[in-house]
Amino acid sequence: MSSQTKIPVVVNGATGKMGREIVKAIAQAEDMTLVGAIARNPKLIGEDIGEVIGCGPLEIPVTNDLEATLVMAQSEGTAVMVDVTHPDRVYDAVRAAIAYGIRPVVGTTGLSADQIQELAEFADKASTGCLIIPNFSIGMVLLQQAALQASQYFDHVEIIELHHNQKADAPSGTAVQTAQMLSAQKDRYNPAQVEETEKLAGSRGGALESGIRIHSVRLPGLIAHQEVLFGAAGQLYTLRHDTSDRVCYMPGVLLSIRRVLPLKSLLYGLDKIL
Numbered sequence: 001m002s003s004q005t006k007i008p009v010v011v012n013g014a015t016g017k018m019g020r021e022i023v024k025a026i027a028q029a030e031d032m033t034l035v036g037a038i039a040r041n042p043k044l045i046g047e048d049i050g051e052v053i054g055c056g057p058l059e060i061p062v063t064n065d066l067e068a069t070l071v072m073a074q075s076e077g078t079a080v081m082v083d084v085t086h087p088d089r090v091y092d093a094v095r096a097a098i099a100y101g102i103r104p105v106v107g108t109t110g111l112s113a114d115q116i117q118e119l120a121e122f123a124d125k126a127s128t129g130c131l132i133i134p135n136f137s138i139g140m141v142l143l144q145q146a147a148l149q150a151s152q153y154f155d156h157v158e159i160i161e162l163h164h165n166q167k168a169d170a171p172s173g174t175a176v177q178t179a180q181m182l183s184a185q186k187d188r189y190n191p192a193q194v195e196e197t198e199k200l201a202g203s204r205g206g207a208l209e210s211g212i213r214i215h216s217v218r219l220p221g222l223i224a225h226q227e228v229l230f231g232a233a234g235q236l237y238t239l240r241h242d243t244s245d246r247v248c249y250m251p252g253v254l255l256s257i258r259r260v261l262p263l264k265s266l267l268y269g270l271d272k273i274l
């Protein structure tokens with residue numbers, strides 16, 4: 001495929017745990033070309049990528065100049081920006097990308113409901129596609145579908161999410177999305193059985209208006225894991241997803257880059273583009 005027909009992609013957060021994996025995946029994708037890599041601290045990356053794609057030593061320069069990178073990407077045709085940065089950074093970066101006509105694929109979690117709504121309105125106004133994907137793995141989409149099915153039969157459910165201790169936001173974006181999906185099925189879960197007292201603040205987790213509770217665990221040794229536990233008299237139905245390598249997210253990332261191009265508005269969740 002000639003470089004002119006390849007999708008130009010910018011990775012914001014290119015030096016991070018997800019960013020490095022995404023840069024590698026783009027380097028291996030025949031229909032994509034990396035045109036920009038951004039992080040807070042500029043440096044060279046790519047030493048491991050040359051070997052993977054069999055082109056010898058490679059050095060990709062990472063800049064901290066978002067604006068200049070977006071301007072450059074704009075000149076390359078219809079471009080995509082994958083954002084895997086930080087909850088404090090993502091909103092402004094995504095707005096800037098849309099303003100330059102660059103299609104954002106947002107993996108960064110921690111955006112508030114209001115921020116997502118504002119970005120959706122901005123993308124609509126600009127007729128520019130934008131994907132917000134709290135979890136790029138197919139396993140999580142399947143878990144969520146099974147959870148939706150179970151919610152027809154169970155009124156009691158709690159979510160436990162477990163992550164590495166470098167994670168900035170809690171609860172995880174995936175847990176919030178899962179709880180919101182379940183809440184859309186039923187107004188009220190977990191009707192009170194007794195009057196509860198929390199002797200240690202937070203020990204019952206955080207509750208959505210629907211009554212679904214989310215518990216967050218942070219430990220070294222973990223990557224990303226989620227359990228959805230449904231309870232009823234005499235039985236427990238547990239759904240669990242475990243990530244053992246961030247490579248599991250890459251098919252979803254590449255699919256999102258391809259699917260965001262023709263969109264004219266914002267979509268939320270990998271299930272919307274499968």
Ligand SMILES: NC(=O)C1=CN([C@@H]2O[C@H](COP(=O)(O)OP(=O)(O)OC[C@H]3O[C@@H](n4cnc5c(N)ncnc54)[C@H](OP(=O)(O)O)[C@@H]3O)[C@@H](O)[C@H]2O)C=CC1
Nearest residue numbers: 013015016017018039040041085086107108109134135136
């Ligand atoms: N949707 C999904 O499937 C997944 C989503 N995630 C999400 O992706 C995000 C990144 O995760 P992860 O890779 O583990 O994080 P890391 O901390 O490993 O990487 C973050 C990257 O963003 C950059 N960055 C951080 N803060 C800023 C800032 N204020 N301005 C500009 N760049 C910044 C960092 O650059 P520097 O090092 O120079 O500061 C680094 O390149 C998180 O929100 C996480 O929840 C993670 C896994 C899967």
Ligand SMILES: O=C(O)C1=N[C@H](C(=O)O)C[C@H](O)C1
Nearest residue numbers: 109134135167172173174224
């Ligand atoms: O920070 C992470 O690692 C992850 N973040 C996403 C989230 O908050 O849901 C996706 C996955 O759980 C990994």
